[in-house]
Amino acid sequence: MSQNTKSDPNYKVIAENRRARFDYAISDDIECGIILEGSEVKSMRVGGTNIAESYAAVEDGELWLVNSYIAPYRGARTFKHVERRRRKLLVSRKQMSDLWTxxxxxxxTLVPIVMYFNHRGLAKIKLGIAKGKQNHDKRANEAKRDWSRQKSRLMKDNG
Incomplete structure (x- = not known):
């Protein structure tokens, strides 16, 4: 897959969890497929998807995305979907055992980072294997970020 995702017309970010990197120390990430209904896919193409409060869990040998929100699709009259239903995620057996361990x-914990359509137009979600940060860790990161900003300003002014 040597194709650049920025120039790819099919690649589109649907939803992003911006707080994930702030609240969690993400050690690794994994790409998963999602089992969706037709009205969910159409709604995702229009917009109105949220993964900020969601998480993934391994239960009975299956991977589930819990508490993700996909807005109802206006065009769906008969076959409507439930907005906050549990959605099954698709990974290989080896990946499943790695996630479980x-x-x-x-x-x-398994935190959704970004949901997107890949270069083939399939809905995918990137999960991060993460550990929750303590408040002092968050403050240390913020202080480091502030110092680097201040340093760049000082270098800019002097140079």
């Missing part, structure tokens, strides 16, 4: 470790 990661979540069994202390404090690790």
């Amino acid at each position: 990661a979540t069994q470790r202390k404090g690790m």
Whole structure:
């Protein structure tokens, strides 16, 4: 896949969880497929999808996306979907076992980072294997970011 995603006409970000990198220390990420209904896909193409409050969980050997929101599609009259239903995620058996062992470790969780349509037009979600940050970790990151901004301003003014 040497194709550049920026120039690809089919690649489109549907929803992004911007707080994920702030609230969690993400050690690894994995791309998953999603089982969706037709009205959900059409609604995602229009917009109105939110993954900010959602998470992924391994239950009974299956991977589920819990509490994600896909707005109702206006054109769907008979076959409407439930907005906050649990959606099954598709991964290989090896990836499933890796995710299960990661979540069994202390404090690790599966956080959705971004939902998008890939270059073939298929809906995908990127999950991060993450550990929750403490408040002092968040403050340290913020202080580091502020210092780097201040440093760049000082260098700009002096140079």
